[in-house]
């Protein structure tokens with residue numbers, strides 16, 4: 001998500017127990033988050049974005065800023081970024097600095113992977129449809145090895161057997177992130193699973209679509225593209241979701 005208010009992480013302040021940097025990615029944390037594990041998850045997300053959809057970070061800085069608890073997170077953010085009050089973590093574009101804010105909790109790893117996905121997507125692309133932005137973030141927030149058996153995957157298989165398919169046209173009409181509900185997050189994730197995993201043609205259609213945006217052109221709605229039509233993927237959606245295979249060809253993240 002993009003916000004216009006300026007915000008600065010003061011690296012020189014002593015509040016940070018951990019400060020670390022790899023390439024253009026910096027970490028500031030008020031507690032020890034397990035830095036090796038953190039870098040492994042960041043690397044996983046970056047590697048998968050490159051392999052799956054040819055999206056790569058630029059050399060502009062990404063700052064990952066982690067707070068010891070929700071109170072500290074809100075004291076730092078709430079007045080500048082009111083949306084933080086409703087969210088466990090947030091991606092914030094601060095000019096040329098791409099910032100990820102989160103706090104220590106049971107879901108920190110997932111939150112971090114989700115928001116780092118947004119940061120890299122927004123570095124690579126001048127804009128992108130909300131359902132792809134959230135769909136990829138939801139897809140990559142789960143480590144690869146957990147995706148096939150996660151509760152959301154099992155739930156989607158069950159729903160598909162009752163006839164469910166997500167509506168791409170509805171997802172394309174979501175006006176803004178604030179209005180997205182739980183079902184729309186789920187359907188964005190499901191549509192992304194479908195495109196990434198159904199066939200080589202379906203994944204290529206998504207890659208090609210993002211490549212057009214990367215070049216600065218406006219491709220129109222994905223559902224209207226020739227590549228989507230040629231792949232035939234949308235007509236096979238329900239049969240995909242009944243089994244919902246997830247590719248595991250990128251190496252384990254353990």
Ligand SMILES: [Zn+2]
Nearest residue numbers: 114118134137
């Ligand atoms: Zn998100």
